[in-house]
Amino acid sequence: MATRPEPPAYPDTAAALVEHVSKHPEDWMFYLRNMNGYSVSIEEENATLLATISSLQTENTRSNAVIDYQKEQLNERDERNIERATKAAEKITRLEVEKVQLLAAATPVPLADTAPGTATPAPASRNGSTSLSEKLPDPEKFDGSRANLRRFTQQVYGKMIANADRFPTPQGRLTYVAGRLTGKAY
Structure with missing residues (x-):
């Protein structure tokens, strides 16, 4: 970023400014050209920064959408895993109960x-x-x-x-x- 140009003088009144410009026109012409270049460079940098902000906001929105989608996928996967584990536990319990019942039925009554x-x-x-x-x-x-x-x-x-x-x-x-x-x- 360019540094802001300084005026050749800082007169207190308008009459003093007119007098200083009439005595040093080349200095003031140089200052005005530099000030114009400075304002153009500031506008260009400002436009670049605004474009960067816009692209970062778009990227942030996309990233948040991806994060939300992935969270939803993880929650669905967790629910499926819990459901499968519950069904497996119920099946194992049912098989164990059947096994105990079969063993009890197969055990002969002692004389x-x-x-x-x-x-x-x-x-x-x-x-x-x-x-x-x-x-x-x-x-x-x-x-x-x-x-x-x-x-x-x-x-x-x-x-x-x-x-x-x-x-x-x-x-x-x-x-x-x-x-x-x-x-x-x-």
């Missing part, structure tokens, strides 16, 4: 583990310790009489409940009862 009228005690939890419950004495051998059946059944049932951790499986309980019935060692 009676205990004598009729007695419930199988749940195995006691170990709670991380390896010690077993205090062992109760074995019931007396069953002699086969009907009168002795109730006593034997109650004693075996009581032992199974009190020492559930010693008989954690149905096979273990069955082996113990069979041993007490036959008199063979357990």
Whole structure:
């Protein structure tokens, strides 16, 4: 940008200006030519700046439109991904439920583990310790009489409940009862 030309003098009144111009016409002619060139260059620079501003505003408008379009595309893609993930999770859940139902249906009902009228005690939890419950004495051998059946059944049932951790499986309980019935060692 060109520097603004300075006048040859700064008179205070119009009469002083006329007097100075009549005494130094070449200086004032030079000043007026330079001032004209300066104003033309300012107008050209101003026009260039206005064109630049206009093109930048157009570019800014286009960029904002692209940004808005991309945001819209991302939101739509996110919604599709969420929808797909939800459907996949529902499908997996449905398949797992069906699998559990099939496994439950395929699991055979166990035969009676205990004598009729007695419930199988749940195995006691170990709670991380390896010690077993205090062992109760074995019931007396069953002699086969009907009168002795109730006593034997109650004693075996009581032992199974009190020492559930010693008989954690149905096979273990069955082996113990069979041993007490036959008199063979357990």
